[in-house]
Amino acid sequence: MNKLHLSKASRVNFATYAMVIAAYAVLQFMGGAGILSATMRGQLVPICAYVAMALSLNLTVGVLGELSLGHAGFMSVGAFAGAVAAAALPIPSAPLRLAAAMAAGALFAALAGALVGVPVLRLNGDYLAIVTLAFGQIIKSIVENLYIGMDSRGLHTSFLENRLTLREGGLMILNGPMGINGINKISTFTAGFLLVMLILVVIFHLVGSRTGRAIMALRDNRIAAESVGIPVTKYKLMAFVIAAAMAGAAGTLFALGQNTITASKFDFNTSILILVFVVLGGQGRMWGSIIAAALLTILPEALREFADYRMLVYAVVLILVMLATNNPTLQGFFTSLFRKNKRKEAAGK
Amino acid sequence: MLVFLNHLINGVSLGSVYAIIALGYTMVYGIAKMLNFAHGDVIMVGAYVCFFAVSSYNLPPLVGVALAAAVCTALGILIERLAYKPLRQASSLAVLITAIGVSYLLQNGAQILWSSNIKMFPAFFSSQPIALFGGELKITIAAIVTVLACVVIMAALVWFTGRTKMGKAMRACSEDKAAAQLMGINVNATISMTFAIGSALAAIAGVLFCSAYPILTPTTGAMPGIKAFTAAVFGGIGSIPGALLGGVLLGMIEIFASAYISTQLSNAIVFAVLIVVLLVRPTGLLGKQVREKV
Structure with a gap:
């Protein structure tokens, strides 16, 4: 029996990587063969961005165990910071930019x-x-009132009202409630795929590490975790900031795949x-987030x-799915199904 | 000074609407421990019912309000029975998502039924404000009615939860459901009752809100819903006087912020104040400090 034995967690991780790679390969092939409809092709980058957002929020909700209703806020910060950076940075190569x-x-x-997390994570x-x-x-309110322009002297910002006087040849990048117009669409499906893979690698490594175990211990029982010496704020903040950074990158990917972005795109409904x-x-289940976000x-x-x-x-589908997945009869049915399989496995050995 | 008084009156009036909506949130939270995100959309339904009763069927405004309250009560009980009751044992997140689903359902249902075109809510009260101090202090009749309605509702609720059998059952359920059941309280009926009262209040709040801001669309309820929810947390969620205090304070902060600081940033200031309050008093202004037991 020299078969390589992998733990259940790493089998799930590899299956998740394989699923993402396979989906990328199939979609890339279909795109090349021209089977994909134009709307579908237009959806590829947003799908990647939403998958990345779902993974990042799953880190907060599923692994850290804290409910966040403002995750689109981080996406917004990332989207606008990224789009301004893309417009301002003098990098000729699009992928590098x-x-x-x-x-x-x-x-x-x-x-x-970090700014939000430091004071706020004391709450439960x-x-x-x-x-x-x-x-x-x-x-959302802040971004809606922010004006950023660029001319030969560099970047200029103004808050609440547009007081920017740009030199000749200057460019207004962010125009308050109008958002950013005429974005150079440099996001590609491949970039989205790479971002999702990177996020998966980070999350799986984090979850499997000592740090990840500390974070999950906090989720399962904060008081017990604290009493064995796990610093609550440090680990909570760490998970929160990592999730925010991922959401920011996803926001940039999303923004650079659109012609126009406005602050209202990233409101409460998006969160x-x-x-x-x-x-x-499924909370804590990364492959579940990927499938749900894509579908x-x-x-x-x-x-x-x-x-x-x-x-x-x-809306009806959403309610019915929630009712069905939380129905005790159905749940009992599925667990008994799995148990039967396990018994068969045990018998086979 | 008079300008300040004017803003104060506007703030208290807006805050009273928030307080009435916040009551619905806080009662449902107190008893079912769930954030009922669909509450804001019940407000919208109430406003639409009243709008059609008054403008299409020419019913008197009071009948319109009563009709709206009746429809919303039925709607609230229906939502609770169909969507929330099967999830009594489920995780709070599952209930939250279901509530969001119900919220989408109401918004989109309203859009299909009544189209997304803006409806101008009819003015029930004379738009001629009562002018005091030589016309410098203006009080609209809508503002007076709103504040009065809020005071009456609050007094009635305090009486109801404190003195009646049903109200006592409600408080018992919110304290300990299992123990309440053992004492012979019908927990399911009590929860339904809470939803019914909350939804009826939402209908009244919807009419009052639209009397002050007469633009009615299927998403009208969303923002006051979120604000009232914030108000409930601000005052201490689960506490009825807290909802009043939170609502009125929130309304005043919003009006003062937009009058003296910046109109565009008034929402941001409201939410920033909420964050500061929660950091100082993590369970809201009048919330009970729950000591954690190991």
Whole structure:
């Protein structure tokens, strides 16, 4: 019996990587063969961005165990910081510029995460959720009142009203409530795929490490974890900031795949949408988040034939799925099914 | 000084609407320990029902309000029965997502039924404000009615939860459901009752809100819903006087912030104050400090 024995966790991790790579290969092939419809091709980058968002929120909700209702706020910070960076940085190569913009987006979102996290992570449960909601609203208000322009002297910013006087040849990048217009679309499906893979590597390594175990111990029982000497704030903050940085990079990816972005794109509804991906996919289950995010991003498109009714159908599907997955009879049925399989396995040995 | 008084009156009036909505949140949270995100959309439904009753069927405004309250009560009980009751034992996140699903359902249902075109809510009260001090201090009748309604509702609720059998059952359920059941309280009926009261209040709040801000669309309820929810947390979620205090304070902060600091940033300031309050008093202004037991 020299078969390589892998723990269940690493088998799941490898299966997740394999799933993402296979999906990328198939979609890339279909795109090359021209089978993919134009709307579908347009959806590829947003799907990657939402998958990345779902993974990042799953780190907060599933691994750290704190409910965040303002995750779109970090996406917003990343989107605007990244888009400004992409417009301002004099890097001729598009992939490099995208990478630099994503790094900038992740950095700014991580800063925002730390800024919010330090005071806020002392709260627990629903109160933390409300504060993240409030934070998301504040970010939206701030971005809506921010004006950024660039000319030969460098970047200029103005708050509340547009007081920028740019030199000749200057460019207005962020125009308050109008957002950023005429974005150079440099995000590609490959970049999105790489970002998702990178996030998966980080999350799986984190979860498998000593740090990850400390974070999950906090989730399972904060008082017990504290009493064995785990510094609560440090680990909570670490997970929160990492999740924020990932959301920032995802925001940049999303923004650089659009013509126009405005602050209202990243409002409370977006935060909720991402939370829906995480809950439907299963808390702490990364492959679940990926599938849920991808399917639910396509679903409104797929429901096109229902036209006006599509969001209604979406809502009904959401409620029914929640009712079905939490139905004790169905749950009992599935656990008994799995148990039978396990018994068979045991008998086979 | 008079300008300040004017803002104060506007703030208290807006805050009273938030307080009435916040009551629905806080009662449901107190008893079912769930954040009922669909509450904001019940407000919108109430406003639409009243709008059609008054403008299409020419019913008197009071009948319109009563009708709206009746429809919303039925809607609240229906939502609770169909969507939340099967999830009594489920995780709070599952219930939260279901509530969000219900919220989407109401918004999109309203859009299909009544289209997303803006409806101008009819003015029930004379738009001529009462002018005091030689016309420098203006009080609209809508503002007076709103504040009065809020005071009456609050007094009625304090009486109801403190003195009646049903109200006592409600408080017992919010303290300990299992023990309440052992004492012979019908927990399910009590929870339904809470939803019914909360939804009826939402209908009234919807009409009052639209009397002050007469633009009615399927998403009208979303923002006051979020703000009222914030108000409930601000005052200490689960506490009825807390909802009043939180609502009124929030309304005042919003009006003062937009009058004296910046209109665009008023929302940001409201939420920033909330964060500061929660950091100083993590369970809200009047919330009970729960000591953790190991």
